[in-house]
Amino acid sequence: MEYLKIDGYRFYNMMTNACNKLEEQREFVNSLNVFPVPDGDTGTNMSMTFRSAVSEIKAKEENCPISQVSKQLSKGALMGARGNSGVILSQILRGMAIGLGDIEEANCHEFANSLLEGCKSAYKAVMRPTEGTILTIVKAAGEKAINSKEENITALMQEVCKHCEEVLNKTPDMLPVLKKANVVDAGGMGFLIILRGMYEALNNNIEVSLAEKKEHISENFMHQQDIDPSQIKFGYCTEFFIKSKGADLEAFKKDLAPYGDSMIVVGEDEIIKIHIHTNDPGLILSKALKLGELSKIKIDNMREQHRRILEAEYPAENQVVSNEIVEKNDDLKKYAFISVASGKGIIEIFRDLGVDYVIEGGQTMNPSTQDILGSINKLNAENIFVLPNNKNIIMAATQAAELSDKNIVVIPTKTIPQGITCVTEFNEYEDTNINIDNMTKAMSKVGTGAITYAVRDTEINGKCIKQGDILGLIEGEIKEVGNDSCGICESLIKQMVNKDSELISLYYGYECEETEVKDLVNRIEKAYPELDVQYINGQQPLYYFIISVE
Incomplete structure (x- = not known):
């Protein structure tokens, strides 16, 4: 036509x-x-x-x-x-x-x-x-x-x-x-x-x-993190638009702040979009009516939604606890951290290191700009560091930082080990720029390996790969192909260790047998007696092992 x-x-x-x-x-x-x-x-x-x-x-x-x-x-x-x-x-x-x-x-x-x-x-x-x-x-x-x-x-x-x-x-x-x-x-x-x-x-x-x-499994996994529904502080996800001319958005934000979290208020062309988690949607809508006409109102019971999705999608043994809800703190901190991670054990590591908010995601589960911006809005700090821990999340994190009126610093970490190292290098008593410099330098010195599996037949760099093969990657490049995840792990470590190496860290996934992991660690300790070797149950999906050599 x-x-x-x-x-x-x-x-x-x-x-x-x-x-x-x-x-x-x-x-x-x-x-x-x-x-x-x-x-x-x-x-x-x-x-x-x-x-x-x-x-x-x-x-x-x-x-x-x-x-x-x-x-x-x-x-x-x-x-x-x-x-x-x-x-x-x-x-x-x-x-x-x-x-x-x-x-x-x-x-x-x-x-x-x-x-x-x-x-x-x-x-x-x-x-x-x-x-x-x-x-x-x-x-x-x-x-x-x-x-x-x-x-x-x-x-x-x-x-x-x-x-x-x-x-x-x-x-x-x-x-x-x-x-x-x-x-x-x-x-x-x-x-x-x-x-x-x-x-x-x-x-x-x-x-x-x-x-x-x-529904995408990855989307559910991010937005309905596996936590106890009774611990959800604000149970109703409330979204709507306001048709309003000349509204004071900052004043409106302050008015809503005591009644919920995960608040996003975006205004453009006399239309204001509101997103907030609250226990009293009626009160929020009543306040909004004072500014203008409401439209496209959507209210979801997150506790009920959460239970339904878990029952439908996730077996109990694979459930993960994350920082979807953080306690609201009105005291302004000098520094705060946001990290993206997947796997109960890895999430716990970031928590133990003092990360304020963990967005559950990573490979196949990339959080959106709004997901990251929402977590930024939950934190009250002068400086907020964001660790994407995945090359495919860096751009969304940067975009979220540009949309925020807070001082956001995206440290472009591409792997979980880089993110963990950055947090350990952080010094709360140092100047912001010094911390940025120290974390960036430390990140560059971390070698990362990973063991996963092939999802289709292909040929890369002369290597013939069949669906189901075990793959060993160093810095994202396929180095080993075989059928023994532990054997490939040993081979990768051999390629990664050099004269300056001091520490080998092994994060094993939820599909790994602990007895086999312990045998593997014993062999690694014997092969490298001069290095410290640690192993952690990361419980991460998709990857049998994530390896860090520093």
């Missing part, structure tokens, strides 16, 4: 259809993960981020301005961004909103310009852009669109989709690691699916609603 211009309603249908298509193909995108380890979550991160974006759209009637819908989409993506791919997607949507400005409808050239602005924002968000990734596909979309002679937006999107597919198929030639794994870039495929969904909505004149949400 021909469209010379599109308004907000048509744009809403384009994005909603794209969101549904991405959700349908989420696992396919996940399967394109380069490494065959069980952390291929690009599709999940992009899908959850995009759903958060589309769910934020309130103007769904005909003739609403496209700029209004685009800004709502951008805001939803910003708060819901998960993983590096999700953060990049949020920046694409932010750029598109900038490109659309304040217009009511977009013609072909204006829409093409918004795609180009999406490309520019995405590239700015990445410190060292790499071609052959989602960035390349975004650039292909923007450049093809802006150079097109089409006046019909449907035809424009058809051209863009065709060109992006051609470029995506060339990504293995741009990144050797893709060619070796015989896959195209996962993030690029996710973005192409979005573009195709947008085109399909225009071509078929689709009017569509957001498909029913499919």
